[in-house]
Amino acid sequence: MDEEARKALVLRLFDIGAVKFGTFTLKSGIESPVYVDLRVLVSHPDVLDQVANALLSAVSSVEYDTLCGVPYTALPFATLMSSKTGKPMLMRRKEVKAYGTKKMIEGVITPGQRCLIVEDLVTSGLSVFETVEPLEREQLIVNDVVVLLDRGQGGRKNIETRGKNLRSVLTLAQVLDVLVAAGKVDTVTADRVTAFIRDNQVTVTDKLEAQVLPTKKAKLQRTPFEDRAKLCKNAVGVALFSLMARKKTNLCVAADVVEAKALLDLADAVGPQICVLKTHCDIVRDWTDETGTQLRFLADKHDFLIFEDRKFADIGNTVVQQCSGGVHRIASWAHFTNAHALPGDGIVDGLRTAAGVENHGLLLLAQMSSAGNLLNKEYTSACVEMAKRHTDFVFGFISQERVIEGSEGDAFVYMTPGVKLSQEGDGLGQQYNTPTAVIADRNSDIIIVGRGIYKSDNPAATAAIYRKQAWDALA
Ligand code: 5BU
Numbered sequence: 001m002d003e004e005a006r007k008a009l010v011l012r013l014f015d016i017g018a019v020k021f022g023t024f025t026l027k028s029g030i031e032s033p034v035y036v037d038l039r040v041l042v043s044h045p046d047v048l049d050q051v052a053n054a055l056l057s058a059v060s061s062v063e064y065d066t067l068c069g070v071p072y073t074a075l076p077f078a079t080l081m082s083s084k085t086g087k088p089m090l091m092r093r094k095e096v097k098a099y100g101t102k103k104m105i106e107g108v109i110t111p112g113q114r115c116l117i118v119e120d121l122v123t124s125g126l127s128v129f130e131t132v133e134p135l136e137r138e139q140l141i142v143n144d145v146v147v148l149l150d151r152g153q154g155g156r157k158n159i160e161t162r163g164k165n166l167r168s169v170l171t172l173a174q175v176l177d178v179l180v181a182a183g184k185v186d187t188v189t190a191d192r193v194t195a196f197i198r199d200n201q202v203t204v205t206d207k208l209e210a211q212v213l214p215t216k217k218a219k220l221q222r223t224p225f226e227d228r229a230k231l232c233k234n235a236v237g238v239a240l241f242s243l244m245a246r247k248k249t250n251l252c253v254a255a256d257v258v259e260a261k262a263l264l265d266l267a268d269a270v271g272p273q274i275c276v277l278k279t280h281c282d283i284v285r286d287w288t289d290e291t292g293t294q295l296r297f298l299a300d301k302h303d304f305l306i307f308e309d310r311k312f313a314d315i316g317n318t319v320v321q322q323c324s325g326g327v328h329r330i331a332s333w334a335h336f337t338n339a340h341a342l343p344g345d346g347i348v349d350g351l352r353t354a355a356g357v358e359n360h361g362l363l364l365l366a367q368m369s370s371a372g373n374l375l376n377k378e379y380t381s382a383c384v385e386m387a388k389r390h391t392d393f394v395f396g397f398i399s400q401e402r403v404i405e406g407s408e409g410d411a412f413v414y415m416t417p418g419v420k421l422s423q424e425g426d427g428l429g430q431q432y433n434t435p436t437a438v439i440a441d442r443n444s445d446i447i448i449v450g451r452g453i454y455k456s457d458n459p460a461a462t463a464a465i466y467r468k469q470a471w472d473a474l475a
Pocket residue numbers: 254256280309365367368369370398417418419430448449450451452
């Protein structure tokens with residue numbers, strides 16, 4: 001931005017009351033001779049437009065794929081910049097939704113993309129990191145921050161020492177120079193402001209940082225899977241926890257292919273990466289007993305367990321037949337399966353009768369990933385209570401997050417479907433989260449990935465990528 005444009009912008013900011021001089025008590029209780037309120041800009045579209053242009057020219061040499069404004073004041077800045085450049089925008093939630101998908105970042109997330117942070121005002125620089133952190137957790141690359149006004153109180157240093165480049169359109173010192181030269185502010189006031197800035201430098205201590213950045217507060221303490229194996233009462237659950245610890249994987253592949261050969265080939269290809277292979281035997285058009293036998297052979301070869309995602313939902317007497325009989329004879333080859341809690345305890349008793357607790361286990365469906373599903377909080381709690389009544393057989397949940405806290409919850413496993421590196425839905429109600437969000441933020445144990453892996457060009461290599469992300473997220 002040239003000198004004339006800078007001057008014009010400063011004068012307009014002063015005219016509209018975005019920069020004021022006097023005596024102001026700040027949130028911290030400190031008295032300040034200057035007050036900057038950039039929220040008023042939304043009432044002045046011409047200034048907003050000037051600001052967006054100025055921010056864009058400040059980053060003309062920066063390479064980025066997407067941009068994200070720090071809420072709330074910088075959101076309209078980022079929106080205008082996105083519209084002018086055609087680059088997509090992401091939005092960080094200030095409050096995480098208490099229901100539904102609990103997303104921190106809205107918009108289409110493409111891991112590996114470079115995201116520019118747009119901020120209105122930098123004092124300490126910490127609020128920038130409240131936005132950087134959830135973006136980096138989603139595997140976006142954040143190198144650059146652009147701000148309209150740097151107050152000059154140490155924010156630049158705080159941002160740069162954390163490895164980010166800061167570009168600012170204006171500094172408070174530049175604003176003062178323009179306003180003094182234009183006769184809008186007298187030199188006594190300007191000197192007071194300069195002294196204030198000099199005497200109020202903000203250094204970010206670990207304590208301050210921990211107060212602002214939620215994840216720095218309490219790093220999740222996870223009980224190692226080998227210890228959880230000792231707490232679990234079902235043999236298959238014990239085997240699963242032990243396997244995860246031994247093989248160092250918390251990846252389950254949903255092998256939703258429709259021919260037996262494709263299923264076995266996929267199982268053989270991803271076998272080395274997974275702890276669980278999840279099947280839907282009723283979508284395989286040429287299923288025979290031999291398919292089950294071969295799956296068990298591959299499970300032994302690669303050291304994984306087989307989970308038939310049958311979602312039983314009938315009365316006890318019927319599920320006995322459905323689990324042990326029919327064309328699929330699920331109990332003869334699956335290590336574990338799952339059920340809706342809807343029919344009541346009889347469904348668990350029926351499946352226990354059909355399969356036996358020695359070599360089989362059961363998960364309850366406590367939550368689902370699909371939009372508009374009816375499994376509300378009360379239902380989830382009722383599921384949890386049901387599981388606690390049947391710990392000899394029920395060893396975990398299909399859920400979107402960990403549903404039992406503390407050591408009591410350590411005895412159960414939590415498996416989460418609806419996982420993909422890119423979060424776009426499928427047009428049929430499926431909702432996706434990234435591996436990191438599921439494991440690190442929601443404290444689940446195992447990610448279940450279907451199309452993200454079996455539809456990729458190289459399922460074995462893609463499975464290795466998901467495996468690494470999910471395992472790293474436990475740390
Ligand atoms: P996807 O291709 O990764 O979307 O497949 C997800 C798999 O998990 C698929 O087999 C579903 O049947 C299964 N699933 C799910 O997506 N959401 C749920 O809440 C439950 C199961 Br329960």
